Amino acid sequence: MDDGIRSHLPLAGEQIIVTGAGSGIGAATAVLAAAKGAEVAAADIHRESAEAVCGQIAGGGGRAIAVEVDVSDEAQVEAMISRTVQELGGLTGIVNNAGVIVTRPLTETSVEEWDRCLDINARGVFLGCKHAVRHFLDRGIAGSIVNTGSISALTGQHGQAAYAASKGAIVQLTRQIAVEHAAHGIRCNSVGPGSVHSAVLSSFLASQPDPGAAEASLAAQHPVGRIGDAEEVAAANCFLLSREASFITGTNLQVDGGYTAV
Ligand code: NAD
Numbered sequence: 001m002d003d004g005i006r007s008h009l010p011l012a013g014e015q016i017i018v019t020g021a022g023s024g025i026g027a028a029t030a031v032l033a034a035a036k037g038a039e040v041a042a043a044d045i046h047r048e049s050a051e052a053v054c055g056q057i058a059g060g061g062g063r064a065i066a067v068e069v070d071v072s073d074e075a076q077v078e079a080m081i082s083r084t085v086q087e088l089g090g091l092t093g094i095v096n097n098a099g100v101i102v103t104r105p106l107t108e109t110s111v112e113e114w115d116r117c118l119d120i121n122a123r124g125v126f127l128g129c130k131h132a133v134r135h136f137l138d139r140g141i142a143g144s145i146v147n148t149g150s151i152s153a154l155t156g157q158h159g160q161a162a163y164a165a166s167k168g169a170i171v172q173l174t175r176q177i178a179v180e181h182a183a184h185g186i187r188c189n190s191v192g193p194g195s196v197h198s199a200v201l202s203s204f205l206a207s208q209p210d211p212g213a214a215e216a217s218l219a220a221q222h223p224v225g226r227i228g229d230a231e232e233v234a235a236a237n238c239f240l241l242s243r244e245a246s247f248i249t250g251t252n253l254q255v256d257g258g259y260t261a262v
Contacts, residue, residue: 006037007037009035009036009037010036010037010238010242010243010244011033011036011037011038011238011241011242012036012037012038013037013092014033014037014038014039014092014093014241014242015038015039015040015041015084015085015088015089015090015091015092015093016033016038016039016040016041016091016092016093016094016095016241017040017041017043017067017080017081017084017091017093017094017095017128017132018030018033018040018041018042018043018094018095018097019043019044019069019071019080019094019095019096019097019098019124019128020043020044020071020097020098020099020148021040021042021043021044021050021053021097022042022044022045022046022048022049022050022052022053023044023046023049023198023199024196024198024199024200024230025097025148025193025196025198025230025233025234025237026042026044026095026097026098027042027049027053027230028229028230028231028233028234029095029097029230029233029234029237029238030042030053030057030064031053031056031057031060031234032231032234032235032237032238033095033234033237033238033241034057034060034062034063034064035060035062036238036242038062038093038241039062039063039064039088039089040054040057040062040063040064040065041064041065041066041067041080041083041084041087041088041091042054042057042064042065042066042067043066043067043068043069043071043080043098044066044067044068044069044098045068045069045070045071045098046068047066047068050066050067050068051066053066054066063088065083065084065087065088067080067083067084071096071098071120071123071124071125071127071128072119072120072123072124072127073127074127074131077124077127077128077131078131081131081132081135085135090139090141091132091135091136091141091143092141092143092144093143093144093145093146093241094128094129094132094143094145094146095145095146095147095148095237095241096124096125096128096129096145096146096147096148096170097146097147097148097237098120098124099120099121099124099148099166099200100116100117100120100121100200101117101160101163101200101203101204102114102116102117102160102162102163103159103160103163103203103204103207104159104161104162105158105159105161106161109161109162113162114161114162114165117162117163117165117166118162118165118166118169120166121163121166121167121169121170122165122166122169122170122173125147125148125169125170125173126173128145128147129145129147129173129177129188132145133145133177133181133186136181136184136186137181137184137186141186142184142185142186142187143186143187144186144187144188144189144240144241144242144245145174145177145186145187145188145189146188146189146190146191146237146240146241147170147171147173147174147188147189147190147191148170148190148191148193148233148237149167149170149171149174149190149191149192149193149252150163150164150167150192150193151192151193151194151195151254151256151259151260152164152167152168153167153168153170153171153190153192153252154168154171154192154252154254154260155259155260167192170190171190171192171252174188174189174190174250174252175250175252178249178250179250182249182250187240187245187246187248187249188249188250189240189245189248189249189250189251189252189253190251190252190253191233191236191237191240191252191253191254191255192252192253192254192255192256192260193228193233193255193256194222194227194228194254194255194256194257194259194260195218195219195221195222195227195228195256195259196227196228196229196230196232196233197227197228197229197230198230201227205218215227221259222256222257222258222259223257223258223259223261223262224257224258225257226257228255228256228257232255233255236253236255240253
């Protein structure tokens with residue numbers, strides 16, 4: 001794409017990290033952010049899947065680097081931010097999207113399952129926010145953070161004790177950061193997907209006694225009568241990252257086909 005046209009795109013001049021960018025919502029967000037003009041660090045625990053997404057972005061004329069990271073490891077998160085700043089020339093936004101689902105009734109949830117879910121989902125978001133904000137403060141950048149919540153952050157679900165707790169923590173941490181750093185021009189919001197076609201959803205459905213019936217039942221629980229697409233969540237992520245959302249901070253935007261409106 002011509003540089004003159006690119007400079008008018010909503011995310012032109014931005015350098016954005018997307019975690020969990022190797023698949024699903026993260027991959028769709030990385031690709032859309034690049035199409036909207038951002039330079040993207042596609043970060044994932046699976047380097048090869050992040051590299052494949054970078055290849056897709058390069059094929060569309062965008063610029064992206066693949067970063068291997070375990071978001072639950074503080075040293076790796078710091079290294080992800082340093083490498084992005086070094087290779088893309090800065091960092092203006094982050095989408096803390098990497099996550100795993102544990103579907104287990106409360107009484108059968110082991111401490112190991114609880115810790116793994118909270119470590120990746122909640123601690124991973126905390127670390128991404130902490131080190132992105134440190135970078136924004138050090139450089140005086142009015143950065144934007146988008147954290148991935150869920151309908152499970154706001155509603156009770158069968159068999160999701162650890163997952164729902166991790167997502168509830170994300171929504172409340174988001175409000176906290178928004179208030180603490182509004183005076184620095186830093187915005188922090190969360191996006192709460194409903195059921196979206198992806199690997200997380202496939203693993204949840206596979207854990208159900210009748211996956212086909214579970215999928216139909218899930219679709220029916222969304223007033224729009226269907227499961228969403230990753231691109232629909234990516235659109236919300238990119239809007240909140242952009243200057244079009246300059247007066248929006250501390251909000252939780254549900255992208256759930258009306259699920260939480262019922
Ligand atoms: P996905 O499994 O397709 O993608 C998750 C990505 O995160 C994968 O590429 C995986 O490799 C990566 N990842 C996992 N652990 C990691 C770690 N420790 N460090 C770095 N990367 C790691 O799932 P998705 O549906 O795209 O989910 C993305 C986010 O959306 C998650 O936070 C999930 O909880 C949330 N969400 C999904 C749905 C849904 O229905 N798909 C609904 C609500 C919320």
